[in-house]
Amino acid sequence: MMRLLSKMLFLLSTMATLSLAHAAEGRLTLTGSSTVAPLASEIAKRYEARHPGVRIDVQMGGSSRGINDARMGLADIGMVSRALKPSEQDLTAFLIAMDGIGIILHKSNVVGELSDTQIIAIYTGKIRNWQQVGGADLPITVVTKAEGRSTLELFLQHFALKNSQIKAQVVIGDNQQGIKTVSGNPGAIGYVSIGTAEYEEARGTPIKLLPMAGQAATVEAVAKGHYPLSRQLNLVVTGMPVGLAGDFITFAQSAAVKDLVEAQFFVAP
Amino acid sequence: MADRLFAWLMLGCALLVVASLLWVLGDVLIEGLAHISWTFLFAEPVDAGRSGGIGPILISTLWILLIALAAALPLGLGVAIWLSEFAPGNSRFAVHTGITLDILAGVPSIVYGLFGNAFFSIYLGMGFSLLSGGLTLACMILPVFVRTCESGLRAVSDDWRLGALALGMTRSTAIWHILLPAARPAIVAGMVLGIGRATAETAALLFTSGYVDRMPESLLDSGRALAVHIYDLSMNVTGGDGAAYASALVLVVLIISLNTLAQSLVDNWFKRRLVAS
Amino acid sequence: MSIVRQRSINRVDRRLGQMLGLLSVGVALLLMLIVLFLLNESWPFLASLWHEGQWLGLLQNPGWYPLEGRFGMTPMILASIAVTLGAVLLALPLGLANAIYLEFYASPVTARGFRLLLNLLAGIPSVVFGLWGLTRLVPLITKWQAPGTSLLAAMLVLSLMILPTIALTSAGALASVPKDLLAGSMALGLRRKTQILHVLLPAARSGIASGALLATARALGETMAVLMVAGNVVQFPSGLFEPVRVLTANIALEMAYAMGDHRASLFASGLLLTLLVWLLSWVAQRVNRQSQAFARRG
Numbered sequence: 001m002m003r004l005l006s007k008m009l010f011l012l013s014t015m016a017t018l019s020l021a022h023a024a025e026g027r028l029t030l031t032g033s034s035t036v037a038p039l040a041s042e043i044a045k046r047y048e049a050r051h052p053g054v055r056i057d058v059q060m061g062g063s064s065r066g067i068n069d070a071r072m073g074l075a076d077i078g079m080v081s082r083a084l085k086p087s088e089q090d091l092t093a094f095l096i097a098m099d100g101i102g103i104i105l106h107k108s109n110v111v112g113e114l115s116d117t118q119i120i121a122i123y124t125g126k127i128r129n130w131q132q133v134g135g136a137d138l139p140i141t142v143v144t145k146a147e148g149r150s151t152l153e154l155f156l157q158h159f160a161l162k163n164s165q166i167k168a169q170v171v172i173g174d175n176q177q178g179i180k181t182v183s184g185n186p187g188a189i190g191y192v193s194i195g196t197a198e199y200e201e202a203r204g205t206p207i208k209l210l211p212m213a214g215q216a217a218t219v220e221a222v223a224k225g226h227y228p229l230s231r232q233l234n235l236v237v238t239g240m241p242v243g244l245a246g247d248f249i250t251f252a253q254s255a256a257v258k259d260l261v262e263a264q265f266f267v268a269p
Numbered sequence: 270m271a272d273r274l275f276a277w278l279m280l281g282c283a284l285l286v287v288a289s290l291l292w293v294l295g296d297v298l299i300e301g302l303a304h305i306s307w308t309f310l311f312a313e314p315v316d317a318g319r320s321g322g323i324g325p326i327l328i329s330t331l332w333i334l335l336i337a338l339a340a341a342l343p344l345g346l347g348v349a350i351w352l353s354e355f356a357p358g359n360s361r362f363a364v365h366t367g368i369t370l371d372i373l374a375g376v377p378s379i380v381y382g383l384f385g386n387a388f389f390s391i392y393l394g395m396g397f398s399l400l401s402g403g404l405t406l407a408c409m410i411l412p413v414f415v416r417t418c419e420s421g422l423r424a425v426s427d428d429w430r431l432g433a434l435a436l437g438m439t440r441s442t443a444i445w446h447i448l449l450p451a452a453r454p455a456i457v458a459g460m461v462l463g464i465g466r467a468t469a470e471t472a473a474l475l476f477t478s479g480y481v482d483r484m485p486e487s488l489l490d491s492g493r494a495l496a497v498h499i500y501d502l503s504m505n506v507t508g509g510d511g512a513a514y515a516s517a518l519v520l521v522v523l524i525i526s527l528n529t530l531a532q533s534l535v536d537n538w539f540k541r542r543l544v545a546s
Numbered sequence: 547m548s549i550v551r552q553r554s555i556n557r558v559d560r561r562l563g564q565m566l567g568l569l570s571v572g573v574a575l576l577l578m579l580i581v582l583f584l585l586n587e588s589w590p591f592l593a594s595l596w597h598e599g600q601w602l603g604l605l606q607n608p609g610w611y612p613l614e615g616r617f618g619m620t621p622m623i624l625a626s627i628a629v630t631l632g633a634v635l636l637a638l639p640l641g642l643a644n645a646i647y648l649e650f651y652a653s654p655v656t657a658r659g660f661r662l663l664l665n666l667l668a669g670i671p672s673v674v675f676g677l678w679g680l681t682r683l684v685p686l687i688t689k690w691q692a693p694g695t696s697l698l699a700a701m702l703v704l705s706l707m708i709l710p711t712i713a714l715t716s717a718g719a720l721a722s723v724p725k726d727l728l729a730g731s732m733a734l735g736l737r738r739k740t741q742i743l744h745v746l747l748p749a750a751r752s753g754i755a756s757g758a759l760l761a762t763a764r765a766l767g768e769t770m771a772v773l774m775v776a777g778n779v780v781q782f783p784s785g786l787f788e789p790v791r792v793l794t795a796n797i798a799l800e801m802a803y804a805m806g807d808h809r810a811s812l813f814a815s816g817l818l819l820t821l822l823v824w825l826l827s828w829v830a831q832r833v834n835r836q837s838q839a840f841a842r843r844g
Contacts, residue, residue, distance in 0.1 A: 351570045440563075468671070512675065
């Protein structure tokens, strides 16, 4: 009886030690913006293919989380979908792509364009039905992002709004959730990364991007610098990156991943 | 006449509930079966989980469960035995422990997630890992498990203990060979409750074991539990509903089979100890 | 009784006792550690409230905008209460009816099947309920009144989740009513309906009440299912079809990136939740003890 038990314990502890021994291999953790995450995952996969034995984990959670985790050491590299603020000077940012923020509607929505004033009116709850902007008689379901997401911050900044002024019906977290919500509701309106939206459109998700201030929301417009709401996609670290993290960042900024950036509908810097 | 009406009303309510339950279960079964296959159970998730499978996720889930049980079972049994067999009758410490356990049994799971994140992930530096998630779950299932085992042990009639004493057995022998086997229904019940709760847990794992959906290579790796995978697929992944339902089906089947396994394991284990039961 | 618990002369037994005692100390300390950690993490927030005299402000200040430094939890507290209350109001009568059916009207075979079904339902994880609610219930509600993710959706899903618990505990309470009450009411020539509603239910009311209170505590602490179907907009619950955010969902949504005061405020809301749940469990236990006292007397 006791011998069986002690044998089992021995076996378990050996298994545990063996598995823990693996932890010493090259590991990298990236957390942060849900816009950057798919791109970072693809770059990570290519890096892993070239450097066997390295394991890179990518997790979402929002740009604020990227900053937070990089600072607290919970992640090696943070992913942030905006430029760093003055209060974040303890971190260093490395640009890996450019992106824009676009308004998305359900594909069946007949509305083709919204002016800035209309967008502000919709998001502050003054216009509540699609009929008022030339669409069908359908109540507008406003989708906005949760706090801590840089997409929200940039959206507010661009339209000179405060978060307390927004009257939304649904609050979402990651980009992908926003797309899923809008694609499931014909009366919904939301704002997401242009790259993510174009990627989803290409796979047949029933959403469409609206032009902003007359500029079509496409990756070309962002590349030419014409699109009004563009933003940087950055990898951030505290201080200067060393070792595996540094190598990975260099790889992510190199020409070797240009095709990955473009496959995600972002603009290579 | 009013009696008839009342009876019909009760039947109606029962049918309503049965209909809703069958709707939920039926949906999970039908939608899940449509997407499920052998490769689904073993392959890696492809394309954010829309295709491919849940192989690494199942492994992560089982590891988290294993860690939780490995931590909670011996600790829980030990404390239960102490409370029931060794604590002096008027011990204030025993009373306090009992109260603490009851209080903790009622804490919402998300609060355990907060604690797990603050203590295991950050303070002890485990980061987002299977270990952190498993230990948090262990904390969650410990109170109920201790209380259940304790009441099971207390329910064993003192005749057994007196008999063991009369035969000259040491306390330890009596506990291991007689009392624990006699209390096995309660122990099983506690285990089953714990397993059910641990496998179904999502919120506490979100910020302790993380989101990474790849095969974990060590206990310190982040891993996605099945419940978290269902959450991600249904909230974030367009077109992920099919995979979500399939994963839900697997999860429900997993819980049922783990419960049955726990029941039979403890039955066999202790059956050899007790001749007349 | 005392001879069984006396200190052992045997060395092995004494060692075992000491070891297990140490273990219990460790476990008790660990559990206290949890409370301490929660308090520690939420302290900066609570302390700043105290210093700025904003204790009442916390309850008055509408608007949860952590990035602007505004931590008005009231809409979310009210939302948690509204969702829980709504779910219990739906589940209690239905659960009671099911318990009555189970105990008095179902044939043994049907009763076993029904019980099995209820047990099965009780074991389904909350994410699966959330998934079902999101893919089946919300689109239905959207057709009626957009957006589908709303207070109503949360109430419906939550009531489905706590129904088995209420039904099974009420059935247990009804079954444990002394048989002579039923016999006596039959002897008095009372109708079945009157027997059940006016004699047995009142007799079982403590057991039913404590079961309902525990189900309420569970509903209050529920995170995932509500997170998935309620819309998560921080606002006062103003209508059944309006989206709301409950305290538990708030923690789950914002925990990952909350820093400093924001993080402390989330821990504080966790403490608040725990206090509410304890209160409910404590009341449930008191009610239960009362019922046991009655049983002993009667």
